[in-house]
Amino acid sequence: MYKLMLVDNDSERTDSLESALAAIGYAPIIRVGQHDNLLNAVRTHQPDIILIDMQSPDRDTLESLRNVSRETPKPIVFFAEQSDLETTRAAISAGVSAYIVDDLPNKRLKSVLEVAIARFQDHQKLKEELEDYKSRLQDRKDVDKAKGILMQHRNLTEEEAYQLLRKMAMDRNMKIGEASRNFVAAMALLGGKF
Template identity: 40%
Template sequence: MSKTPAHPPRKLRIVVVNTIVPEGGEHDAALAVQVMRGNALRIGLLESGYDIVASLPADIYLPERIAQLQPDMIIIDAESDARDVLEHIVIATRDERRPIVLFTEDDTTSSMDAAMAAGVSAYIVAGLQSERIKPVLNVALARFRQEQKLLAELSETRHKLAERKVIDRAKGILMTHHRLTEDQAYQKLRSMAMNKNLKLAEIAQRILDVEDLLG
C-alpha cells in the first residue's frame, strides 16, 4: 500500500519594509549603501527559501498594504533611525500581531528600547549578511510564538479569575437571600446552570444582572 506523499511545508510569506532615502546630492552614498543592504537581504531570503511577497516603503499606506497582503513576518531594513517606520508598523499590526525583525546600524539604547516596546521580535545591529538571515529569522519566529503563547495563557488566567469573582459574588447573593451556606449556594448555582444548559459563570452573571436591576 503506497503512502500519500507529504506536502512540502508552506514557505514563510515575508514583507520587507525599507526606509526612504532621498536621491541626489549627499544622499547618493546613503542610497548606494541601502541598495547594497537591500540586495543582501533579498539574496539571503531567497536562498533560505522564503517567499518575498512585497517590498514596501515606510509610508502612510503601509498599514493598508500589510492588511491586504497578510504576511507571516515583517522585516524592516533601516540603516539608521527607524522610529517613523516603527510607528507605521505598530498601526499595521495593532489588530493582528506578527513577528517583526529589524535590521539596522543604529545601536543606541533608546532606539532598541523603542523597537522592543513597539513589538519588534529581533533587533539586529550590523548583521545584514545573507548567511545570517535564516538563523536570525528562525530565532525571531520562535521568540514570537513563545510570547504569543505566554500572552494567551495570561489572558486565559485573567479570564478565569474574572469568572471566579463573578461566581463568588453570585454565591454571596444566594447565601444572603436564601440563607444558604457557601457550599449550598455553590450547589444551587451548579443546579441552575445545568437546568439552563449554561456555564457556571454565565448563570452567575445572570444572577448579578437581576440583582442590579432589583437593587
C-alpha cells in the same frame, strides 16, 4: 514556507535583502514602502513575518508596529543601521521580535528569522496563558460574588449556592463565570446592594 513582508524605501537595500532571503528559501516576498500604512498592508497581504530595514525606527514606524502587534500580531525582525538603548527598548516594546543593528547578517539571516519566530511564538503563548489566567480569576471572583448574593438572599449554604449557579449555567448553555456575571448584573438592576 513563510510569506514575508519587507518594509523599506531603499530599493538597493531591499534588493539585497530580497536576494539573501530567496537564497535561503524564503518566498514570496511582499514589498512595502516605509511610509505606506503598515497595518493596512498587513491586513491585505497577511504575511507570516515582517522584516523592516531602515536607518533607525522613527516614532511613526514604532506606532505602526504597535498597531500591528495589537491587532494582528506577527514576528517582526528589524534591521537597523544605528541604534541606542532607548530606541532598542522602544522597538521591543512596540512588538519587534528581533532587533539587529549593523549590516545585514546574510550568513546568519536564516537563524535570525528562526529565533525571531520562536521568540514571537513563546511571547504569544505567554500572552494567551496570562489572558486565560486573568479570565479564570475574574470568573472565580464573579462566581464568589454571585454565591454570596444567593447565600444572603436565599439562605443557602456555599455549596447549595454553587450548585444553583452551576445548574443555571448549564440550563443556559453558558460557562459558570458568564452565568454568574449575568446573575450579578440582573440583581444590580433590581436594586440589590452588595
